[in-house]
C-alpha cells in the first residue's frame with residue numbers, strides 16, 4: 001500500500017488472533033462453534049507517533065486485537081467473507097488507518113476432505129470501502145481495566161445522522177443463536193466484548209459507507225485554502241521558492257497568489273536562526289486530509305526532520321484555513337490553532353489578502369490580528385519580489401538570501 005506520493009506506507013501486523021465463533025452455514029456450526037483466526041495488516045503512517053513517542057498518534061494494537069476478537073466471537077453470520085468485511089470496517093473506522101488487509105481462517109471448516117486451512121483475505125481502503133458495519137463497543141460492555149480507551153478512541157463515523165432503518169450489528173442472542181448451556185468463558189467472548197447497536201449518544205454505524213471525518217470529505221467544488229510556509233535551515237529562500245512550485249504541482253492544488261516574504265524572529269523553541277515566512281493562497285479539490293498528506297510530502301521532499309518541538313526546520317507547511325471548515329482531529333486542526341497569534345503568518349497573509357478574515361476561535365480580520373499579535377515586533381522586513389529575484393549563494397543567515405530586495409516591515 002502506497003501513499004499519495006507512491007511511497008510505501010508503514011504497517012502494523014497483528015497475526016493469529018484466535019477466538020471461538022459461531023459463524024457458518026450449517027446448523028451445527030451455529031450450535032457448537034469453532035475456532036476462527038484472523039490476521040490483520042494495518043497500513044498507516046507511524047511517523048507522528050514515533051516522533052512524539054506517543055500512543056495517542058497511532059493505533060493501539062491491544063485495542064485492535066480486542067476489537068478483532070470481538071468480531072470473531074460476535075454476532076454469528078454465514079460467511080467468513082462477512083467476518084473479514086466487518087473486521088476491515090472496524091479497523092478502517094480509525095481515521096489514522098489508510099488501508100487494511102484482513103485474512104480470516106477457519107481451520108475446522110466442514111470440508112469433507114483432509115485440508116490444511118481455508119482463508120478469506122480482503123484488502124479494503126478509503127476507495128474500496130468495506131461492505132459491512134464496523135464493530136462498535138459500548139463502554140459498559142467492556143471490562144474497563146482491559147480497554148480503558150476503547151470507546152474514546154473510536155472515531156466519529158460519518159454520515160453522522162443515525163439511520164434507524166440501517167442494519168446494525170446487534171449482540172448475538174446468547175440463548176438464541178447459541179445453544180442453551182453454552183456460555184463462552186473467555187473474557188473476549190460475546191459476553192465481554194459484544195458488538196451492540198449504539199445508543200443515541202454513541203458513534204453511529206455507517207451503512208456500508210466509508211467511515212470518515214470531515215477532513216476526509218472531498219469537496220464538491222474547489223475550496224480556497226491558506227498555507228503558511230516557514231524555513232530557517234539550509235537555503236531558506238530557495239527552499240520556499242521551490243516549495244511554492246511543488247505545492248502548485250500537486251494534482252488538485254492550484255496556487256492563486258503568494259505573499260511577500262517575511263524575515264521573522266523565531267517564536268518559541270530553542271535558540272535558532274531567523275525564519276523566512278510566506279503565505280500561499282491556493283484552491284484545492286483535495287480533502288483536507290489529502291491536502292495535509294500532500295503538504296507533508298513537500299516538507300519531506302525538502303528534508304524536513306522533526307527533532308524538537310518548534311525546532312529549526314528546512315521547511316514547514318501549515319494549513320491555516322481550509323475554506324470555512326472548523327474542525328479538529330488527532331492529525332489535523334483547521335483553522336490552525338495558533339494562526340491567530342502569529343504575526344509571522346498574519347503579516348504576510350494580510351499583505352497578499354488585505355481583507356482576509358481568519359475564521360474560528362480567536363479569529364477576526366487578519367490585518368487587525370497581525371497588528372496586535374504578540375510577535376509583531378519580530379517581523380523584521382518583507383521582500384516583495386522574492387519569487388523572481390535571483391537567489392544568491394546559500395547563506396546560513398536567511399537575510400543573506402535576499403540580497404538587496406528587502407523593505408522594512
Ligand SMILES: Nc1ncnc2c1ncn2[C@@H]1O[C@H](COP(=O)(O)OP(=O)(O)OP(=O)(O)O)[C@@H](O)[C@H]1O
Pocket residue numbers: 048292306309310311316317318319320330331332333334335336337338
Ligand atoms: N492545520 C495544520 N497544518 C499542518 N499540520 C497540522 C495542522 N493541524 C494539525 N497538524 C498536525 O501537526 C503535526 C505537527 O506538525 P509540525 O511538526 O509541522 O508542527 P510545528 O510546525 O512544529 O508546530 P505548529 O503546529 O505550532 O506550527 C503534523 O504532523 C500534523 O498532523
Ligand SMILES: Nc1nc2c(c(=O)[nH]1)N=C(CO)CN2
Pocket residue numbers: 229230231264265266267268269275277310316344
Ligand atoms: N518566526 C517563526 N517562528 C516560528 C515558526 C515560523 O515559521 N516562524 N514556526 C514555528 C512552528 O511552526 C515556531 N516558531
